[in-house]
Amino acid sequence: MSSLSLSLLGAAREAADAQVPGLVDHEFASRLGAKDHTLWGQAAEDEASKRLGWVALFEDSRALLPKIAQLREELAGEGVNRVVLAGMGGSSLAPEVICGTEGLELIVLDSTDPQQVGKALKDLERTVLVVSSKSGSTVETDSQRRIVQRAFTEAGIDAASRTVVVTDPGSPMQKQSQQEGVRAIFEADPSVGGRYSALTAFGLVPSGLAGADLEALLDDAEDALEVLTEDDDSNPALQLGAAIGGTTPLRNKLVIVNSGSPLVGLGAWIEQLVAESTGKEGTGVLPVIVGDGEPELTRDADDVLVVELIDAEAEEGSSVDGDTADTVVSPHIVRTGGSLGAQFLLWEVAIAVAGSLLSINPFDQPDVESAKEAARGLLDSPAPAEQESVQDGAVAISVSGDESLLSSGQTSVAEAVQALLTRIPTHGYLAVMAYLDRLGEAELEEVRPHLSQVAGRPVTFGWGPRFLHSTGQFHKGGPHVGAFLQITADSDADIDVPERPFTLSELISAQAAGDAQVLAEHGMPVLRLHLKDRAAGLQQVIDAINSL
Template structure:
């Protein structure tokens, strides 16, 4: 593998690709990609250009501190949320991220120190339905509490977006991002820096770390972005297109989740792509490529501080796209699920959404979909799904649930940390990934909906058509109206799940929806069934 990667890097260097990319050459991905690339290469110079934002960000931080606004909430999706989540987790500063339409998760944030809350509403287009819903809900909550939303809402968006005009009309603080940077390449832009700085992260050091490696991007030798991109691209062309991401020994927290979005959404199109797999142990399959963040054993090892990692992975993704022959800057299939969601909501009006009839019911879990073999219970369903994964395929678990609910599980006051962790794991739907992974030699991924729609959702629909899909939804105990809209968060969440399921089944891929009529009992029952497979 190392030989093919080195050969690919040499060929790219001989063609002048590193220098061309570093200088912003939009022709590198072919004529069909040129127009998009021409307005998407601003990320290359963010380590330098984003410094212009620092005085404005500093003023914003000082104002928030003076007003004792120490609960920072970020309403954003995809690149607008994943990078700040990594930055703040690595800096060990608190940030509440809302990249969900789950009513329980939003209510938890709303009920936490509203009087000391500042909300960053981040959307490049200004029309992201999740973020728009969060803004509307917080505006209403602030007004109900006698707080002027203009004192508490900060908007990060592109110049000329509908959100910019709304923010101007509402008197909100606005910080404009570079319009020539796509969402998943925006870690070092205003989208990454503003919420992170408000939360307490040192964003100047982050830019310094990226600036240190910036001069290497035009080099044909000693260029870590070129070497990484050549390795990923050459491996994928040779059939090793499942990229296992490990960071167990790294001082950086959560980077694989950000890399997952970057690579899956950038490369998963035209029936091609690299599937990032987070949290999995290597299984020795022939299509695996193991990348280690920091120290450890793997096919690839990527070392360096977080700012440098952001820039190098972005560069590497652009290089891999060149090798694969795809446009790494568009996302042609992302809008499909959004359109399905809108159609479902419009067609249903005030009536129930078209969920269909369950194939079977096993305790607090209803099973929807079509499966061969006449399954009798939930364990049969999981067994059939695993057996349907093709030799080069994968199983994707997609949970439209509250990703923090497991931490609400009561534990004894004198419980040790290990005992608390065991209790949380037993209540966490993400545990299903590990339980099923040990029962197959194929990769198993896990995504929280609708968050993954702005990430691996593109790969699911545009990448190789060899996925099998397990979707999980749940009954809503307490819903949240979306002010000014004819739906609640719970209704929107279910419509998003059904819309994406339709996009998957329309491609003929096996897909099943599990609906938890009681979320706590349903998760426990589901994990028990997985152990019986």
């Protein structure tokens, strides 16, 4: 069997001891394995009845492997070995983890920032575009597809022959792709939601084309499923789900740190699964991804649970409740490790368990749509109203939801950020939302631990619009205890979207403004720092925050 380890300390252990016996008596695990859609209450039954394909997908997933392998071989014979994946949220996060863990090249287009998208439009002679979307209507993915296909055409390459599509059967994108005559269409299981789709065509096709070992991934997951659907007190998914959703009072900040795990980027995949599945109806759990030794690990807060992602093989032989990393002060800890396939299923089952304990439907995402609607409204508006702003060097400062933030004469970036930190509630958090190039401007992430140190509270960092499909659901649907630092920028080179009445700069601006509008309507403060000069403004913001 694939390696899979779990140990719990403090409140995590107490929650498991209190909740797991009832879950076993309720036969939760075996009923989930049998696709029982009544496990989350009457209100969730309709949605759950359509979203449980992920617990029994192995036959269909294995059937995809020969087709993926054949296509990869054909493309390699044509000198095509660079995979660009256009997809958001669950459509891109799992392939990114799979390929990152195996050290394979995969270019993920999950941004509408023109700088980041523009950088993907190179080496086209050896590039295949994988477009992943259940419907094809996701505005980011549709825009990325149009832009890359135009680049193929301009380079003298037949775009259809270099486009591979992953979508639900009968979707608008499937019909459009058939008409275009694209290279290949892979049908995904429509009974699997995006964030549970790691082991379906959405996770497998781009990863397999990049060269991943899909058979081993599925073997490890299928081995783990036998344990994870057993009604037994030792079932690690029941224990993990109880630790996440069953602490009293709820520890609703899940601080995730890689403590030696070889699974590259797993935290970001967990982040989306947890935040989008649980953050609704005023409750939920907010994942906070941190690095070793960062502030959230060096204090014991009563609303925080720490998750250490470990190397299970390296930990073999250690005691179940053994010593944790020296830098982790909190006594309330989950430690888990194992093969990637096993971890995917462990967390999927655990979040289904946590959803039941939280009395919410873990398969919908009602508040993701609110920001999309606001963005669409701003794109359709001929002249959206400009926020009043204060100029500090290369940065324009404005606010939404709490005009008093700038009413006391805060005219510098540092003063405005300091004022925002005072608005974080006692059990609240700060979310940094950067609508920038997450590859080329990654140094901005380094401000996160300093902000947490100054604020004394957990701080999340999300790249927009990517985070809108992840923690964005928790921001609006969870408890309204957030304060938000939004960073946007002008771009030196914009990209127009073929056959659409907007450019990428206009789109990302509307997405940022739409999200800020919805957050403000929920009564939460949003401080916007807009970089008028991108390079100078970015450095100015970093310096200002580090000066706090």
